[in-house]
Amino acid sequence: MEPENRLVARSLERNWNECLGELEAVKIRAQESQRQPSFLTEEELKKIQTIGANLDALWKARTTENRDRKRLLRCVIDEAQIRTEKKHYRVLIVWKGGATTEREVIRQKAGKGHATPEETVDLVRKLAEEFEDAQIARILNKQGRRTGLGNTFTKVNVRSLRGSHRIPKCPKPFVRDPKEGPFTADEAARELGVTMSTIHRWLREGVLAGEQMTRGAPWRIVLSDEVRKRLTGGEAPEGWVGLQEASHRLGLTKSHVSDLVKTGKLQAVRTPVGKRVCWRIDLSSATCGVQPHLFEQMTKEDIKEE
Numbered sequence: 129m130e131p132e133n134r135l136v137a138r139s140l141e142r143n144w145n146e147c148l149g150e151l152e153a154v155k156i157r158a159q160e161s162q163r164q165p166s167f168l169t170e171e172e173l174k175k176i177q178t179i180g181a182n183l184d185a186l187w188k189a190r191t192t193e194n195r196d197r198k199r200l201l202r203c204v205i206d207e208a209q210i211r212t213e214k215k216h217y218r219v220l221i222v223w224k225g226g227a228t229t230e231r232e233v234i235r236q237k238a239g240k241g242h243a244t245p246e247e248t249v250d251l252v253r254k255l256a257e258e259f260e261d262a263q264i265a266r267i268l269n270k271q272g273r274r275t276g277l278g279n280t281f282t283k284v285n286v287r288s289l290r291g292s293h294r295i296p297k298c299p300k301p302f303v304r305d306p307k308e309g310p311f312t313a314d315e316a317a318r319e320l321g322v323t324m325s326t327i328h329r330w331l332r333e334g335v336l337a338g339e340q341m342t343r344g345a346p347w348r349i350v351l352s353d354e355v356r357k358r359l360t361g362g363e364a365p366e367g368w369v370g371l372q373e374a375s376h377r378l379g380l381t382k383s384h385v386s387d388l389v390k391t392g393k394l395q396a397v398r399t400p401v402g403k404r405v406c407w408r409i410d411l412s413s414a415t416c417g418v419q420p421h422l423f424e425q426m427t428k429e430d431i432k433e434e
Contacts (some may be wrong), residue, residue, distance in 0.1 A: 206223060209221075260286045367410075
């Protein structure tokens with residue numbers, strides 16, 4: 129070693145000796161652990177059982193990092209076998225314990241095949257006017273859309289897609305009225321005290337008005353005082369009748385009366401009757417006129433003719 133380099137050599141030698149010392153200490157601990165195996169305590173076993181029963185929640189938890197997910201995968205996967213075929217890859221996952229799972233992954237196309245479809249780009253441009261990247265990714269995945277590489281959308285690749293197509297990010301979210309909204313479907317369910325399935329049924333049937341920017345996007349539902357009064361139930365004014373009676377007195381089918389209620393051509397409210405919640409309808413708001421005994425008269429005349 130040249131004299132001018134001896135200082136560097138001493139530093140390298142010192143670092144090397146420290147690493148060799150650490151290596152020797154690890155070897156000693158490894159030998160001791162093999163001679164004296166440690167067993168899990170009851171508390172540790174319970175924690176492991178809890179984690180196993182809630183693995184999905186653990187995987188999706190905000191505190192779980194990617195390196196933790198990789199460690200989890202190493203604990204449950206024994207090996208992954210990949211076979212290349214003409215149009216896709218065939219993947220066989222062998223789990224600890226011997227169970228297997230087969231998957232097919234489409235092979236990536238060369239050249240322009242990697243580009244995200246223009247239709248999806250246009251939709252992202254539209255959604256970015258109102259939603260953030262994470263929300264856009266959820267909407268695109270609900271519609272079954274994929275990136276040019278065939279992957280599901282994430283917050284990161286939506287942001288990358290916006291950047292490559294110069295799509296501005298969502299401006300500051302609009303301020304909604306705390307009483308009227310608009311509300312999403314789950315928020316409207318809490319406001320009206322009903323289940324999400326009821327809200328979706330009302331939206332399908334037209335009982336509750338709402339709009340979506342596109343399929344899979346959050347609903348925008350306005351809950352005015354009139355809508356709340358009509359849907360949250362309560363005592364109906366005297367003289368308001370049920371759906372069957374309204375159909376009978378108006379001379380219309382029940383489905384026709386229901387359509388009139390949905391479109392607001394007949395005033396109605398939801399009223400609890402026993403364990404059920406039923407419509408109570410104001411016949412005075414009808415424009416077709418009430419026909420109180422028309423059906424009975426027709427029935428009697430038909431019987432006489434027979």
